[in-house]
Amino acid sequence: xxxxxxxxxxxxxxxxxxxxxxxxxxxxxxxxxxxxxxxxxxxxxxxxxxxxxxxxxxxxxxxxxxxxxxxxxxxxxxxxxxxxxxxxxxxxxxxxxxxxxxxxxxxxxxxxxxxxxxxxxxxxxxxxxxxxxxxxxxxxxxxxxxxxxxxxxxxxxxxxxxxxxxxxxxxxxxxxxxxxxxxxxxxxxxxxxxxxxxxxxxxxxxxxxxxxxxxxxxxxxxxxxxxxxxxxxxxxxxxxxxxxxxxxxxxxxxxxxxxxxxxxxxxxxxxxxxxxxxxxxxxxxxxxxxxxxxxxxxxxxxxxxxxxxxxxxxxxxxxxxxxxxxxxxxxxxxxxxxxxxxxx
Amino acid sequence: xxxxxxxxxxxxxxxxxxxxxxxxxxxxxxxxxxxxxxxxxxxxxxxxxxxxxxxxxxxxxxxxxxxxxxxxxxxxxxxxxxxxxxxxxxxxxxxxxxxxxxxxxxxxxxxxxxxxxxxxxxxxxxxxxxxxxxxxxxxxxxxxxxxxxxxxxxxxxxxxxxxxxxxxxxxxxxxxxxxxxxxxxxxxxxxxxxxxxxxxxxxxxxxxxxxxxxxxxxxxxxxxxxxxxxxxxxxxxxxxxxxxxxxxxxxxxxxxxxxxxxxxxxxxxxxxxxxxxxxxxxxxxxxxxxxxxxxxxxxxxxxxxxxxxxxxxxxxxxxxxxxxxxxxxxxxxxxxxxxxxxxxxxxxxxxxxxxxxxxxxxxxxxxxxxxxxxxxxxxxxxxxxxxxxxxxxxxxxxxxxxxxxxxxxxxxxxxxxxxxxxxxxxxxxxxxxxxxxxxxxxxxxxxxxxxxxxxxxxxxxxxxxxxxxxxxxxxxx
Numbered sequence: 094x095x096x097x098x099x100x101x102x103x104x105x106x107x108x109x110x111x112x113x114x115x116x117x118x119x120x121x122x123x124x125x126x127x128x129x130x131x132x133x134x135x136x137x138x139x140x141x142x143x144x145x146x147x148x149x150x151x152x153x154x155x156x157x158x159x160x161x162x163x164x165x166x167x168x169x170x171x172x173x174x175x176x177x178x179x180x181x182x183x184x185x186x187x188x189x190x191x192x193x194x195x196x197x198x199x200x201x202x203x204x205x206x207x208x209x210x211x212x213x214x215x216x217x218x219x220x221x222x223x224x225x226x227x228x229x230x231x232x233x234x235x236x237x238x239x240x241x242x243x244x245x246x247x248x249x250x251x252x253x254x255x256x257x258x259x260x261x262x263x264x265x266x267x268x269x270x271x272x273x274x275x276x277x278x279x280x281x282x283x284x285x286x287x288x289x290x291x292x293x294x295x296x297x298x299x300x301x302x303x304x305x306x307x308x309x310x311x312x313x314x315x316x317x318x319x320x321x322x323x324x325x326x327x328x329x330x331x332x333x334x335x336x337x338x339x340x341x342x343x344x345x346x347x348x349x350x351x352x353x354x355x356x357x358x359x360x361x362x363x364x365x366x367x368x369x370x371x372x373x374x375x376x377x378x379x380x381x382x383x384x385x386x387x388x389x390x391x392x393x394x395x396x397x398x399x400x401x402x403x404x405x406x407x408x409x410x411x412x413x414x415x416x417x418x419x420x421x422x423x424x425x426x427x428x429x430x431x432x433x434x435x436x437x
Numbered sequence: 438x439x440x441x442x443x444x445x446x447x448x449x450x451x452x453x454x455x456x457x458x459x460x461x462x463x464x465x466x467x468x469x470x471x472x473x474x475x476x477x478x479x480x481x482x483x484x485x486x487x488x489x490x491x492x493x494x495x496x497x498x499x500x501x502x503x504x505x506x507x508x509x510x511x512x513x514x515x516x517x518x519x520x521x522x523x524x525x526x527x528x529x530x531x532x533x534x535x536x537x538x539x540x541x542x543x544x545x546x547x548x549x550x551x552x553x554x555x556x557x558x559x560x561x562x563x564x565x566x567x568x569x570x571x572x573x574x575x576x577x578x579x580x581x582x583x584x585x586x587x588x589x590x591x592x593x594x595x596x597x598x599x600x601x602x603x604x605x606x607x608x609x610x611x612x613x614x615x616x617x618x619x620x621x622x623x624x625x626x627x628x629x630x631x632x633x634x635x636x637x638x639x640x641x642x643x644x645x646x647x648x649x650x651x652x653x654x655x656x657x658x659x660x661x662x663x664x665x666x667x668x669x670x671x672x673x674x675x676x677x678x679x680x681x682x683x684x685x686x687x688x689x690x691x692x693x694x695x696x697x698x699x700x701x702x703x704x705x706x707x708x709x710x711x712x713x714x715x716x717x718x719x720x721x722x723x724x725x726x727x728x729x730x731x732x733x734x735x736x737x738x739x740x741x742x743x744x745x746x747x748x749x750x751x752x753x754x755x756x757x758x759x760x761x762x763x764x765x766x767x768x769x770x771x772x773x774x775x776x777x778x779x780x781x782x783x784x785x786x787x788x789x790x791x792x793x794x795x796x797x798x799x800x801x802x803x804x805x806x807x808x809x810x811x812x813x814x815x816x817x818x819x820x821x822x823x824x825x826x827x828x829x830x831x832x833x834x835x836x837x838x839x840x841x842x843x844x845x846x847x848x849x850x851x852x853x854x855x856x857x858x859x860x861x862x863x864x865x866x867x868x869x870x871x872x873x874x875x876x877x878x879x880x881x882x883x884x885x886x887x888x889x890x891x892x893x894x895x896x897x898x899x900x901x902x903x904x905x906x907x908x909x910x911x912x913x914x
Binding site for chain 1: 496497499500501504505507508510511514515516518519521522524525526528529530532536537538540541542544545547548549551552553557596601603604605607854855856857861864865868872876879883886890
């Protein structure tokens with residue numbers, strides 16, 4: 094494999110890491126009002142948020158690293174994609190800002206006295222941040238699918254490397270199905286994660302949510318992957334797509350049998366395989382042009398020079414395993430299930 | 438108004454906003470880690486209480502630093518795609534290194550620190566805050582190396598086939614003299630901010646002693662006040678020394694920036710340091726101007742810039758002429774009034790902040806506390822002064838580079854995204870400004886709320902006769 098191809102794979106790995114790890118963060122965020130309701134709503138919401146509390150920030154860095162790696166290894170890809178998808182990217186950034194602040198700030202205002210006004214003010218404060226968490230999780234979960242579908246499908250990319258697709262061009266049916274697929278897949282992934290990481294009522298409700306979401310997620314993912322296969326497929330994408338759908342279905346089945354660890358592994362495989370389908374379907378282009386294949390940005394014409402890629406390879410080979418190691422350790426430290434007793 | 442102007446405003450606003458929180462994160466992470474180390478070493482509960490109290494304030498600020506940083510990672514590609522394509526091969530590398538080496542470290546270990554109080558052995562838990570602090574300080578190095586490259590590009594060549602820069606020497610980029618000097622200057626200035634933050638909070642709590650619910654609090658804040666003053670004074674000395682070094686580098690690599698910051702129109706030896714000047718730079722053709730009023734201290738500028746009181750300092754008019762010959766016709770002068778005044782405000786406000794630190798150390802010697810209430814108020818006001826000095830320093834650095842994004846290589850006008858419309862930039866500029874404005878108010882009010890509530894609110898004092906529990910309650914959302 095030549096260096097640009099190695100870096101294409103490396104960037105695919107970073108995005109896969111991001112979607113597997115933030116996929117359940119987004120799911121958890123979207124499920125917050127669904128799982129934390131009833132008389133003990135506040136306690137249950139804190140259980141939900143604490144399940145990802147120590148790790149969500151580290152998970153998000155996979156995105157920052159993937160974007161940084163695109164900038165370093167394929168500057169033309171980075172520049173064309175972010176300027177070409179201007180408004181959707183803006184929406185994602187705003188969502189991530191709101192969500193990040195919400196996780197940190199929602200619990201920071203407690204009533205200072207027993208007065209009704211103070212209690213109400215604290216409740217209003219939390220309700221606002223909860224809305225930010227739901228929006229901040231749902232918007233990226235949908236828009237990332239929409240964007241990657243458009244990247245695979247191609248955009249109005251001219252010979253100057255400038256994307257001229259309008260917002261309406263990006264909202265084509267294929268991309269909308271892609272957005273729906275990632276949205277529902279992440280809800281399911283998050284529900285399975287919460288079933289694994291919590292106990293008590295939240296765990297029960299998470300299992301129900303997973304069972305309810307599974308048919309929708311399976312249908313959306315199946316439709317999206319079939320469509321991808323029809324337009325951009327190869328033998329490799331067919332195998333990966335079959336693997337993704339099979340993993341999603343078996344994950345749901347395993348959850349019904351209370352094998353939550355295995356179920357989570359299965360939905361993680363479904364997310365990873367779906368990401369792999371998209372990158373394999375894309376290769377060797379990184380951003381195909383709808384106008385003329387000669388205008389395609391490819392692994393070959395968008396990459397940095399060999400010297401830069403060599404440096405990045407050495408540093409990546411040393412530090413990425415180290416990152417995986419200490420992040421795994423942090424998951425190990427917080428391996429216990431979160432319950433109401435932990436948040437009171 | 439075109440997309441270029443708005444893109445510049447947007448980058449300025451979002452970056453300044455980011456840098457309101459960043460210095461506090463950089464400095465305060467080390468302060469909190471040191472407080473926890475003091476507790477670990479001595480076992481005195483007041484250090485634990487101080488760790489938790491300042492840790493809470495640190496986290497409120499940390500969140501804003503993280504989310505405002507996300508924007509920056511995307512903004513190069515969104516608004517400055519021509520720039521990104523030109524420099525990506527060189528500029529992308531430090532950015533990728535920053536994420537891989539520093540952001541992962543910082544974000545993972547801050548999570549372990551927040552939630553690990555009752556899960557990790559004490560020694561390991563102490564290591565997590567140090568790892569996060571190292572991550573914060575390391576990320577500053579990589580991003581400053583990337584920024585320094587734009588001001589003094591090294592270790593690269595331009596590919597004649599596609600007209601893009603490519604990296605030839607990563608060591609040269611990471612050991613760029615501008616990068617090393619800027620790093621020392623920015624990090625020490627961050628410690629001044631963090632030191633004055635601790636001073637301001639402690640002074641506020643001491644000023645309102647009568648509202649203190651517990652007799653232990655004045656003792657605790659007396660200690661943190663001293664620690665904050667000490668941090669400010671030591672860091673302030675480093676700021677001054679590195680600032681002097683920065684001026685010499687500026688004279689060497691960015692003479693137009695220095696000339697504009699000093700309103701030196703014509704090259705001269707034995708140049709004085711200007712204290713107050715009003716210039717006229719609209720006369721005649723582009724870049725020919727003069728001062729109407731100029732009050733200066735003789736020889737000082739030449740000495741600062743060259744190390745010799747008679748050293749030659751280049752002037753704006755001469756530089757403009759040289760650049761026009763070198764790069765073709767055009768206006769190569771930055772916004773001179775902005776540079777002139779931000780230079781003075783940076784030095785003035787920064788020195789005022791550090792001065793408060795030194796004065797405070799003298800007033801609190803041998804454990805004494807000043808009795809005059811106004812002294813506490815001055816200590817509190819020193820914090821916004823230091824924050825403003827940081828901002829003015831960056832305005833000077835960045836606007837002094839205009840009209841270039843990469844000095845001598847790429848003009849700002851040639852850096853914007855050709856495919857992005859005025860309406861799109863106007864929309865994102867509005868969204869970020871409004872969102873940031875709201876969040877700033879929320880953060881400030883939250884910080885004030887926690888400062889007022891005091892350390893007892895974060896870690897309750899044990900009741901009368903009740904032994905202090907060994908089990909430490911975890912931070913939870």
